[in-house]
Amino acid sequence: MAKSKAVAKSAPKQENALAAKKSASPYQLDPAQVERAAKGLIAHMKKHAQEKEDKADKKNLAADEDDAAEQDQAIFLTVTTKQHVHDTSRLKPTKLPLPHPIIASDVRICIFTKDPQRAYKDLIYESSDFPAELRTKVARVIGVDKLKKKWKSFETKRQLLAEYDIFMVDDRVTKIVAEALGKTFYSTKSKRPIPIKLVAGAYVDKSKKDDKKKQDNVVGTPTGVAKEIESALSATYVSMSASTNTSIKVGKLSMTAQQLKENVEAVVEKLVEKHIEHKWRNVRGLYIKGPTTKALPIWSAEEMWVDEEKVLNEAPTRAITEGSSKGEKRKKWEEWEEEMLDDEDLEEKRQRRKAKKSKKDPEQTKSRSISKDKRNKLKQEALSSVQTPLIAG
Known part of the structure; x- marks a missing residue:
């Protein structure tokens, strides 16, 4: 009886654990991947800094003392999103606490x-x-x-x-x-x-x-x-702007890979959950990089779009409405259409447009480019230059 009661008591706990596991977000950072990227980035930056120091002709002793902070290069987290972040640039930057301070x-x-x-x-x-x-x-x-x-x-x-x-x-x-x-x-x-x-x-x-x-x-x-x-x-700050790319300082070269990993995880958790619309569904990729290095990926989304229903298989056909901005709308629509075409189709369209322009009458094109007042003036000058023949009475 005691054993059956213990099993009965543990059953609700197991169900709660399973429910929590099902409700957990499928979008998660892989700690191992973050640590591998952190180790690789720190090793590359230190190697590059050492090579730069070895190539220097003379060692600057003053720089070693005064510019120590400059040698301790910053490491950034780059967040790319699928849709523009609607949070505009504000005077009050967003505060993101760090387990390991970078200041x-x-x-x-x-x-x-x-x-x-x-x-x-x-x-x-x-x-x-x-x-x-x-x-x-x-x-x-x-x-x-x-x-x-x-x-x-x-x-x-x-x-x-x-x-x-x-x-x-x-x-x-x-x-x-x-x-x-x-x-x-x-x-x-x-x-x-x-x-x-x-x-x-x-x-x-x-x-x-x-x-x-x-x-x-x-x-x-x-x-x-x-x-x-x-x-x-003991925090880092980010000013969210209306774009798809945001860079945040999360570490420095003097940190260990473990410290950098913990800082990255803390920033990603707060930033994605509280400051990005649609949260993980809107994140396209996460990267870490130095000031002059290439970005190392630590997370990438499988889906390219937030809402697959909004993705069109072909360009929609829209009627251009009448109005003062008819030419501007037509021009924008043609530019958008050209972006959707392949290189061959785009070149063929341009050739057709060029051939169509060459068929036009040069004199007619010239007359259209002259204003109405100037055209009337030229007409009057031409008539006045012709002598009117005398008519016998």
């Missing part, structure tokens, strides 16, 4: 804060609760008003950009800071300010709408703000 420990951080900036300076530099090790990394705190007054010109913004390694911004003033910094900071994604919550640790009662101004002026606790900064330093 160096000796970085210089600049933080843009909501006014008054003195409150945040005291929180970071004066409070004993703020970690001393992290305090050494925060090199500067700049308020919005000071940013607008002191860094107006293009040259001063360029100097600010080059002076610090990482920039962070209070998420309450992200838009204001973006307008103040302009294209100098936001034309590329390399040093775009990372949004953080500087109210972290403080209690905010959102139920009281009348106290909105008080809520905007809330300053977080030293412990809460420190955790926000540390969390930002």
Whole structure:
């Protein structure tokens, strides 16, 4: 009896396990494939770096000390999708936590804060609760008003950009800071300010709408703000744009293949499930690569399309509607039709079009290219040049 009860109790667990297995997504990363690609990529990049160093005529001692971070090359995850990602480029990049941080420990951080900036300076530099090790990394705190007054010109913004390694911004003033910094900071994604919550640790009662101004002026606790900064330093960021190709920094050359594999798996899980429409059904391929290397595949989709019902066996026939843009519609339709043709059929179509144009009367073509007013003027000049014969009365 005891044995039968044990079997009965284990039966529901087995059924739940089978149900979970059936509901699991068939689209999964193969850890072995990711690790093989990581090992191959790291070995290739190190070999190439060694060959480059051996070919150098003279060893640059200053470069070994000052450009160590530059020698530790970045490794990227490239995600290609079947359909365009509809998430447009935003001022707030998507945060993807990493098990192994890729940002160096000796970085210089600049933080843009909501006014008054003195409150945040005291929180970071004066409070004993703020970690001393992290305090050494925060090199500067700049308020919005000071940013607008002191860094107006293009040259001063360029100097600010080059002076610090990482920039962070209070998420309450992200838009204001973006307008103040302009294209100098936001034309590329390399040093775009990372949004953080500087109210972290403080209690905010959102139920009281009348106290909105008080809520905007809330300053977080030293412990809460420190955790926000540390969390930002241990993550990677991606700004999703309306395209089929997205590149994300997931590692560096100094990492082991195991560390790179774990970072790739963590990023893929968060990115596909939360930030790509149709999730795995919309992913065409996943690759890892260095700054100048070829992409190594770690996952490839078997289906070429998200929805097979939308794939047509032949070009549809559409009637061109009347309107002012009739010529533009016809031109676009012909361009699309040419893309669908083979090389031989395309060449044959072009030859027919060329032969058709050559049959046209040159004089007629010339007359059509002249405006109506000019044609009437030429006609009047021709008539006036002919002498009218005298008629005998």
